[in-house]
Amino acid sequence: MISDRSANIPPFYVMEILEKAHEMEAAGAHIVHLEVGEPDFETPTAVKEAACRALEEGMTHYTHSLGIPLLRQAIARHYNERYGVDVSPDNVIVTAGTSLAMVLVFSALLNPGDEVILSNPSYACYPNLIEFVDGVPRCVDVFEEDGFNYRPAEIAGKLGEKVKGIMINSPSNPTGIVMTDDEMRGLVDVVGRRAYVISDEIYHGLVYRGREHSILEYTDHAFVLNGFSKLYAMTGWRLGYIISPPDFVRPIQKIQQNLLICANSFVQWAGVAALEETAGETAAMVRTYDERRRFLLGKLREMGFGVAVEPTGAFYILANARKFTDDSYAFCLDVLEEAHVAVAPGTDFGSGGQGYIRFSYANSLDNITEGVARLQDYLNREAS
Ligand SMILES: Cc1ncc(COP(=O)(O)O)c(C=O)c1O
Incomplete structure (x- = not known):
């Protein structure tokens, strides 16, 4: 018998979006990923070198x-x-x-x-x-x-x-x-x-x-x-x-x-x-994230998503999508299927996230630009 402890632990719905996106990619679709919660940058070189040195010196x-x-x-x-x-x-x-x-x-x-x-x-x-x-x-x-x-x-x-x-x-x-x-x-x-x-x-x-x-x-x-x-x-x-x-x-x-x-x-x-x-490299990453943040925030507001207080940290924007949907998860699935853009449902973060969508800007400005254009087309189609 599977324990209650393991049976009861809930899944992470953003992973289901991600897995569905991967299936679609395997079938040839091009998906823009705005759901992922991890940096798209490489680990700084000094860190990799220190790990290699430690391995060579027997820190195993x-x-x-x-x-x-x-x-x-x-x-x-x-x-x-x-x-x-x-x-x-x-x-x-x-x-x-x-x-x-x-x-x-x-x-x-x-x-x-x-x-x-x-x-x-x-x-x-x-x-x-x-x-x-x-x-x-x-x-x-x-x-x-x-x-x-x-x-x-x-x-x-x-x-x-x-x-x-x-x-x-x-x-x-x-x-x-x-x-x-x-x-x-x-x-x-x-x-x-x-x-x-x-x-x-x-x-x-x-x-x-x-x-x-x-x-x-x-x-x-x-x-x-x-x-x-x-x-x-x-x-x-x-x-x-x-x-x-x-x-x-x-x-x-x-x-x-x-x-x-x-x-x-x-x-x-x-x-x-x-x-x-790594101070130099992380400072460069921070500048890049900020450029993406300002771009994405402006575009989301233009499209009609609500962002009452400006998010100034991490690489996320939790946007109010009630103008478009009452069901965050269904909206995310539809946007993935119809617009080929992956975003995270606010409900992954508790019932208070219903009606919200989490956008991640841990992706290149080019990809964010493409994702935003696809989302705009999708919303235009839905509205007509
Ligand atoms: C708020 C928060 N805490 C902790 C973690 C997990 O961090 P770690 O990779 O150090 O386990 C995450 C990862 O997304 C996170 O968003």
């Missing part, structure tokens, strides 16, 4: 379960330099991607029935992984006109005994919104030390106006989840980390020892190079 065995000291120090230094916060390498736990970092933190924090507050919509894996460790996601509706941010007064009323954590993700997937200093402060003031803020900072560095803030600028009653996949275009390398309150380091370490032993050794060496040797 288990490492310390918390990660190699050099990487833990580089991560602590990165947070010190970028956010002016004092992070000790002792509180850094290196793991195989931000995804696993979530499993480790939820496992260390939650007893069965304990709750984590999540925004609706938010990244699809959060509720699934909370449920996977027998926790309870407490979804709070957030609204387009607030940039999909929590309303602190509403959070205050939700901080019951069972609530152990509240998730934030700025810049956000799926919305691309970056929380301001005031918004971060407002939330932390309300939460206080009643629950841990779990801050998924995976899109840090991919910000096109102003700057992003780490939760550690506001409170130490928090976990940072971060990784190398997005800013450094390293999705396939599987490298991430946690910055944890000191008393959780040992519990997380024990779970990691059992689950994974350690992150890949030579990949950890590559992570040091990513932090220390």
Whole structure:
């Protein structure tokens, strides 16, 4: 018998769109991909070279379960330099991607029935992984006109005994919104030390106006989840980390020892190079993403999609498509079949995403231009 745990974990509908797109491509269709949540850039050369060097130097065995000291120090230094916060390498736990970092933190924090507050919509894996460790996601509706941010007064009323954590993700997937200093402060003031803020900072560095803030600028009653996949275009390398309150380091370490032993050794060496040797290349990527962002945002608004608050981070725009449909998934399937453009249904990110479509600009300006033209033709045809 298949366990309830595995039977109940929901699929990711954007993967179904992607798989259908691949089937259509195999049959000869040309699809423009605006659904994909990963950088289209190559991993920076310095990172690949560092990995090759590490392999040649025999860095192919288990490492310390918390990660190699050099990487833990580089991560602590990165947070010190970028956010002016004092992070000790002792509180850094290196793991195989931000995804696993979530499993480790939820496992260390939650007893069965304990709750984590999540925004609706938010990244699809959060509720699934909370449920996977027998926790309870407490979804709070957030609204387009607030940039999909929590309303602190509403959070205050939700901080019951069972609530152990509240998730934030700025810049956000799926919305691309970056929380301001005031918004971060407002939330932390309300939460206080009643629950841990779990801050998924995976899109840090991919910000096109102003700057992003780490939760550690506001409170130490928090976990940072971060990784190398997005800013450094390293999705396939599987490298991430946690910055944890000191008393959780040992519990997380024990779970990691059992689950994974350690992150890949030579990949950890590559992570040091990513932090220390790629500033020029990542800055160029950021400029390119911003050019695409401004183009796509302008075109979506021209076409009649609603974007109330300008998304200034990550590589996503969550656009209101209610003018065209009440059913995001059906719309995405139709656009794929009729216009050969793949986009992600907002419903992948919770019921609050109904009526919204997530557009990714992790694709070339030429492809985005082609995708937008096809979408415009499709909408014209539908309207006539
Ligand atoms: C918000 C968010 N967190 C975490 C992840 C997973 O990151 P990683 O590749 O480090 O596991 C993603 C990937 O799309 C994401 O969008």
